[in-house]
Amino acid sequence: MTHAYGNRSGVRYMTGGLKVYYVPWRPFLMQNTLPTFYGTLPIIRTILIRERISLVHGHQAFSTLCHEALMHARTMGYKVVFTDHSLYGFADVGSIHMNKVLQFTLADVSQAICVSHTSKENTVLRSGLLPEKVFVIPNAVDAAMFKPAPERPSSNDIVIVVISRLVYRKGADLLVEVIPEVCRLHPNIRFIVGGDGPKRVRLEEMREKHSLQDRVEMLGAVPHAHVRSVLISGHIFLNSSLTEAFCIAILEAASCGLLTVSTRVGGVPEVLPDDMIILAEPDPRDMVRAIMKAVSILPRIDPQVMHDRMKKLYSWHDVAKRTEIVYNRALKCSNQNLIERVSRYLSCGAWAGKLFCLVMIIDFLLWRLLQLLQPAGDIEEVPDFILPHQHQESEVLEDFKEQCLG
Amino acid sequence: MGEFSIANSPYTYINDSDWPSEAVGVHHVVVRKSFLRRLCVPLTAVSLLANSVYLFLVKEQSVSVLCWSFLLTGFLLILSLWKPVYKESVIIMPAFGVQLETHYSSGRIVRSFVPVGKILKPVLLECVTPVTCYWSLSLIVRGEEELMLVFKELHPPLKILVPIWKALCAAIDYRGKPDAFREDG
Secondary structure (H helix, E strand, O other): OEEOEOOEOEEEEOHHHOEEEEEOOOEEEOOEEOOOOOOOHHHHHHHHHHOOOOEEEEEOOOOHHHHHHHHHHHHOOOEEEEEEOOOOOOOOHHHHHHHHHHHHHHOOOOEEEEOOHHHHHHHHHHHOOOHHHEEEOOOOOOOOOOOOOOOOOOOOOEEEEEEOOOOHHHOHHHHHHHHHHHHHHOOOEEEEEEOOOOOHHHHHHHHHHHOOOOOEEEEEOOOHHHHHHHHOOOOEEEEOOOOOOOOHHHHHHHHOOOEEEEEOOOOHHHOOOOOOEEEEOOOHHHHHHHHHHHHHHHHHOOHHHHHHHHHHHOOHHHHHHHHHHHHHHHHOOOOOOHHHHHHHHHOOOHHHHHHHHHHHHHHHHHHHHHHHHOOHHHOOOOOOOOOOOHHHHHHHHHHHHHHHHO | OEEEEOOOOOEEEEEOOOOOOOOOEEEEEEEOOOHHHHHHHHHHHHHHHHHHHHHHHOOOOOHHHHHHHHHHHHHHHHHHHOOOEEEEEEEEEOOOEEEEEEEEOOOOEEEEEEEHHHEEEEEEEEEEOOOOEEEEEEEEEOOOOOOEEOOOOOOOOHHHHHHHHHHHHHHHHHOOOOOOOOOOO
16 A cells, blocks of 8 residues: 555556555655644555455655554554664654654554664664564565676776765765776776766766766666666676665676675675675775775676576565565464553653553544444455456456355 | 345445346446434424524524524535435446436436447446545446446445446447456456
8 A cells, every 4th residue: 555656546456466555645745645643544444444454564664654554553453564674863853753753653563674684773773672573684686687698798998887866875975086086097997877866966067077978977867677787788886875774776786797886884784795795984085995996806707606696695585485474473463452552652752652642542532433433344345356367367257246246 | 126235335226127138227226314314304403493592582692603503503404415316327228328327315317328339348446535445337438538437426335336237248248349358457
């Protein structure tokens, strides 16, 4: 379940029969809907009842819809799992508020998933969640899609590929320092920069200033389907993020057979084996040193061997199996009534604890009111619908009609 | 001739057709007046009476109290008269087309006819609004961008929609189009 994206609203079926509800709530900031607290209770309750849901899994601490859905699901007694995909700070005003909201949501969650051990530490510290409740399941890469080029790009030049959003958080400022220095030290190196963002202007200025137009190619925003074709045109992948919980980009690069140079931040050291990645501090001089080292060991790299290793190390099937274990663990958690749950919120802080308790009690009362106005028996359940293969169409339809008529 | 109503739902389904003798198929969905709505008329009457007694007996009162009392009465009146749809019907004539009717409590009937040649397919869809989600039966009409809703005012449950959808599919199929039955998800 998510909010509507432009015209994309209503119910859609994806490959494999995944059903997606695009609820027509308008996003107001950075793909986030307006936090309405209780506004989403009716539609969430309707969807959870009609689809016979057993467990609710929310993603991303920055999603208001996620926090609201998890809160309502807990009120209604469903088991809840939360996955955190990013690292956040502790110092600025935005982070402090975000962490308080996260503390509220995670105070009563059944289980949590983080994408790396660093991310687990970060989440546990921010939210006060018990470490025993947090599982670490790293992301994976689609090795079938990210294959190395059949033949390596055969020029004398060494091509370094950068694909990222050109924002402060992803270290675009570091690139501005590093690229001219590397071009000066090694006349055979070219750069391909894919991605767009507010810092693109700085990179363009850098190109002009050092006359690197023929050595630095700016591609603009690259759609995900074209990322592989950009990656296989290079030899080295450069990632200059200032903070990263996991970094799937370097997984994709390694799967395509590129040697990776990255900043040693967040969960990046956990992602690749030491012979596939060269780490550097987020400092221009250290990054230049790392790039030079990468250039020197490049002849020893075999893209196909790298790809085969990545295929064994990371697979989405493995992630699915591990996630299923988390779901089973969550479902085994005991049911708790309102009093027991409210006592958990009180420990969140002197003022915040009482505020959270109040929010949950009002949510509970609103839920009871909704049960009175629209009893659960009135919401009809959706019949199971399995997408047909060609010859099974009429059987599926008959089955559907039988289920509807009871 | 078949009829059934569903518990907890204000809708009753009546089938007047004698299919499969290839005569006309008639399907009605009737709204049972809910208990709350039935209360509205006596409540309005009581509140009007209370208002007039109050105005008669109490000489001095503030304008705001007067306004609020009239507003309340007006609201109750509107509630009892609002959404006055009594019945919606679908009349399927396999050789000609489909007639959609909406019957209001005031006696007004709104009819629309769709020729059989213009109907491409009847579809069952789930509609999502910011507060709820419900099934609807629509027709894909040749030349129109938008789907045509079969039930324009009412939201009957799936158990009522499926027999009507089956009958529509059969009628479309009958005219010899090669399309197989298919539900759009």
